[in-house]
Amino acid sequence: MERTKQNAPIGVFDSGFGGLTVVKELMRQLPGEDLVYFGDTARVPYGTKSKESIIRFSVENTEVLLKQNVKMVVVACNSSASYALEVLKNKYDIPIIGVIDPGAKKATQVSRNKRIGVIATSATVNSYSYDKAIKYFDSSVKIFSQACPLFVPLVEEGWAHKRIAVDLAEEYLKGMKKSGVDALILGCTHYPLLKNVLKKVMGKKVYLVDSAKEVAGEVKNVLLKEGLSAKQGQGKYRFLISDRPQHFQIIARKFLGRPIQVELVNDR
Amino acid sequence: MERTKQNAPIGVFDSGFGGLTVVKELMRQLPGEDLVYFGDTARVPYGTKSKESIIRFSVENTEVLLKQNVKMVVVACNSSASYALEVLKNKYDIPIIGVIDPGAKKATQVSRNKRIGVIATSATVNSYSYDKAIKYFDSSVKIFSQACPLFVPLVEEGWAHKRIAVDLAEEYLKGMKKSGVDALILGCTHYPLLKNVLKKVMGKKVYLVDSAKEVAGEVKNVLLKEGLSAKQGQGKYRFLISDRPQHFQIIARKFLGRPIQVELVNDR
Numbered sequence: 001m002e003r004t005k006q007n008a009p010i011g012v013f014d015s016g017f018g019g020l021t022v023v024k025e026l027m028r029q030l031p032g033e034d035l036v037y038f039g040d041t042a043r044v045p046y047g048t049k050s051k052e053s054i055i056r057f058s059v060e061n062t063e064v065l066l067k068q069n070v071k072m073v074v075v076a077c078n079s080s081a082s083y084a085l086e087v088l089k090n091k092y093d094i095p096i097i098g099v100i101d102p103g104a105k106k107a108t109q110v111s112r113n114k115r116i117g118v119i120a121t122s123a124t125v126n127s128y129s130y131d132k133a134i135k136y137f138d139s140s141v142k143i144f145s146q147a148c149p150l151f152v153p154l155v156e157e158g159w160a161h162k163r164i165a166v167d168l169a170e171e172y173l174k175g176m177k178k179s180g181v182d183a184l185i186l187g188c189t190h191y192p193l194l195k196n197v198l199k200k201v202m203g204k205k206v207y208l209v210d211s212a213k214e215v216a217g218e219v220k221n222v223l224l225k226e227g228l229s230a231k232q233g234q235g236k237y238r239f240l241i242s243d244r245p246q247h248f249q250i251i252a253r254k255f256l257g258r259p260i261q262v263e264l265v266n267d268r
Numbered sequence: 269m270e271r272t273k274q275n276a277p278i279g280v281f282d283s284g285f286g287g288l289t290v291v292k293e294l295m296r297q298l299p300g301e302d303l304v305y306f307g308d309t310a311r312v313p314y315g316t317k318s319k320e321s322i323i324r325f326s327v328e329n330t331e332v333l334l335k336q337n338v339k340m341v342v343v344a345c346n347s348s349a350s351y352a353l354e355v356l357k358n359k360y361d362i363p364i365i366g367v368i369d370p371g372a373k374k375a376t377q378v379s380r381n382k383r384i385g386v387i388a389t390s391a392t393v394n395s396y397s398y399d400k401a402i403k404y405f406d407s408s409v410k411i412f413s414q415a416c417p418l419f420v421p422l423v424e425e426g427w428a429h430k431r432i433a434v435d436l437a438e439e440y441l442k443g444m445k446k447s448g449v450d451a452l453i454l455g456c457t458h459y460p461l462l463k464n465v466l467k468k469v470m471g472k473k474v475y476l477v478d479s480a481k482e483v484a485g486e487v488k489n490v491l492l493k494e495g496l497s498a499k500q501g502q503g504k505y506r507f508l509i510s511d512r513p514q515h516f517q518i519i520a521r522k523f524l525g526r527p528i529q530v531e532l533v534n535d536r
Contacts, residue, residue, distance in 0.1 A: 042321050043311050048424065053310050053511045053534070153421040156316065164439050171432050243321045266321070 007230045009034035009238070010219065011070030013061040016044035016156060017248060018190035019076030020255050022099070023237075025216035026074075027256070030223070033235045036068045042243035042266060045152045046079040047121020047188065054123060058084035062092065064240065064265060071228050074219060075099065078120055078188050078211070082127035095222050102218040103185050103211030104133035110207045111183040114141045117176050117206075119198075120187030122147040130187055144179040148172045148188075155190040158251070165194060169201040177202065185209045193255075240265045275498045277302035277506070278487065279338030281329040284312035284424060285516060286458035287344030288523050290367070291505075293484035294342075295524070298491070301503045304336045310511035310534060313420045314347040315389020315456065322391060326352035330360065332508065332533060339496050342487060343367065346388055346456045346479070350395035363490050370486040371453050371479030372401035378475045379451040382409045385444050385474075387466075388455030390415040398455055412447040416440045416456075423458040426519070433462060437469040445470065453477045461523075508533045 010026065012019055016039050023037055038061055040046075046054050058080040062073055072095045075081040075088065081098030088096045107116045118130045125147040134141050150168055159165055176184070184206050186192055192210045199208065223229045237260065241248050245262040252260050278294065280287055284307050291305055306329055308314075314322050326348040330341055340363045343349040343356065349366030356364045375384045386398045393415040402409050418436055427433055444452070452474050454460055460478045467476065491497040505528065509516050513530040520528050 042317060044316075045421075048312075048421075049310060050512045056534075149425050150418065150421055150427075153313075153316075153418055157417050159418075162439070164435060167432060167435050171430070244318045266324075 008071035011065030012074040013038040014077040015046040021212035022076035039241040079123040082129035102214035108138040117181035117184040276339035279333030281306040282345040283314040289480035290344035307509040347391040350397035370482035376406040385449035385452040
C-alpha cells in the first residue's frame with residue numbers, strides 16, 4: 001500500500017520517558033494513528049538546562065522524527081515547548097503542537113476561584129510560557145508557579161510511590177498550598193506519574209490538570225482540521241531513544257501496559 | 269615567555285560542577301599549577317547514562333581539554349573514570365588520572381574492620397570499578413555498595429543543607445548503616461558537598477573518604493615522577509562549560525570562595 005500523508009505517523013519527542021504520558025493518551029484517544037516516539041535519554045533532563053541548549057536539542061530531535069516522515073510533531077516536553085515551539089513552527093512546514101496551550105486552556109475552564117497553580121521544571125517556570133498562555137485564555141486569573149527540579153530524577157528513578165516522594169512534594173508545595181489555588185497544572189510530562197502523591201499533598205479539592213491528556217485532544221482537533229487523520233485500523237508504534245534502550249523498555253512496558261520494541265539512535 | 273611542557277595547565281573534567289571538589293583540592297595542594305576545568309553541564313548527569321554514552325562523552329571532553337594544551341587530564345567524574353579511564357589512557361599519550369584508585373587505596377588504609385562502603389551513581393556502582401580497585405589493594409575487604417542517583421540533582425539544586433537531604437540520605441543508607449562499615453567512600457565528586465548530611469546519618473565512627481582529596485595527592489605524585497611540576501608562582505584558572513555559564517559562576521564562586529570567569533563551549 002502506498003504511504004499517503006494521512007497514514008504517515010505522528011512524531012512525538014521528549015527529553016526522556018515523561019512523554020510516554022502523552023503517548024498513552026494518543027493511543028487511547030487516537031487508536032488508529034501510527035506513532036513514532038523519540039526520547040533524548042542521553043541528555044535528560046532538559047528542565048535544568050538553558051534556553052539555547054533546549055532549542056538546539058529540540059531542533060535535533062525534530063530532525064530525528066522528520067527522517068521517519070512524520071506528518072506532525074508533538075513536543076511532549078514542557079521545557080522544549082516553552083522555549084522551542086515558535087522556533088520549530090517557523091522552521092518546519094508540518095503542524096507542530098506543544099503541551100503548554102492545551103493545559104493552560106483546560107485550567108482556565110475548570111478553575112472557579114481564578115487562582116491557578118503551575119508546577120514545572122525551572123526552564124518552564126523561568127520561560128513564563130504558562131503565565132502567557134493562561135493570560136491569553138483569561139486575563140483575570142492569578143497565577144502561582146513553583147519549579148520542582150527534583151521531580152524528574154525522582155520519577156526516572158522509579159520512586160514515585162515511595163514515602164520520599166511525598167516528603168519532596170511537601171517541601172516543594174508549601175507555598176502552593178497556602179496560595180489557595182483550585183487548579184494545578186502538571187506542567188511537565190513526568191508529573192502525571194506523581195498524581196497520587198500530588199493529590200495527597202494538595203488535597204482533593206484541587207483539580208490536577210494533566211497536560212498530556214489535553215494535548216492529545218488538541219492533536220485530534222488539528223488532524224481533523226487539516227485532513228490528516230489516519231484511516232481506521234490499529235496504529236503501529238515505534239520508540240527511538242538516544243541512550244539505555246533496555247531501561248526504557250522496562251519502564252515503558254510497565255507504564256503503557258504492553259511490550260514495546262526500542263531502537264537506539266545516537267548519530268546526531 | 270615560552271610555554272614549556274612543565275607550565276602547561278592541568279586539565280580536569282566532570283559532568284557538571286561536582287568536579288570542583290577536585291579543583292579546590294588541586295588549588296590547595298598544588299597552588300603553583302594552572303588549571304583548565306571543563307564541566308559538561310549540557311549533558312549532566314552522567315551517572316544515570318549508559319557505558320557507551322559515558323565513554324563517548326568522556327572522549328569528547330578530553331578533546332576539549334587537549335585543545336587547551338593540557339599536560340595531564342584528571343577525570344574528576346567517577347562515572348567517567350569507571351567506564352572511560354582505560355579507553356582514554358590507551359587513546360592519549362599524556363598522563364590520565366581518575367578518581368577511583370586513590371579513594372579505594374585510602375579506604376583500605378583507614379578501615380580497621382575491613383568492611384568498606386561505597387556510595388556512588390548507578391553507573392559507577394554497576395561498573396564494579398571500586399570493588400575491583402579495593403580488592404587490588406586488599407583482597408580481604410568486604411564491600412557494600414549503594415547507588416544514590418538523586419544525590420547529584422539534589423546537590424545541583426543547591427539543597428545540600430535542607431532537611432530533605434537528610435531524608436534522602438536516610439532512605440538510601442538504611443542498608444549501609446546495618447552493614448557495619450567503618451569507612452565510606454564518597455564515590456562521586458558531588459558527594460563531598462553532602463559531607464555533613466552523611467556524617468549525621470552514618471555517625472561519627474564511620475570515616476568518610478573524600479576521593480577528591482585523594483586524587484589531588486595522586487596528581488602531585490605523578491607530576492613529580494614525570495618531571496611535569498610547574499615552577500613556583502600562583503596558578504591561573506580557567507573554567508569552560510557546555511551550558512548555563514552564569515549558574516555555574518554563582519555556584520562555583522560560592523564553593524571556591526573566589527570569583528571566577530566562565531567560558532561557554534558547545535561546538536562539540
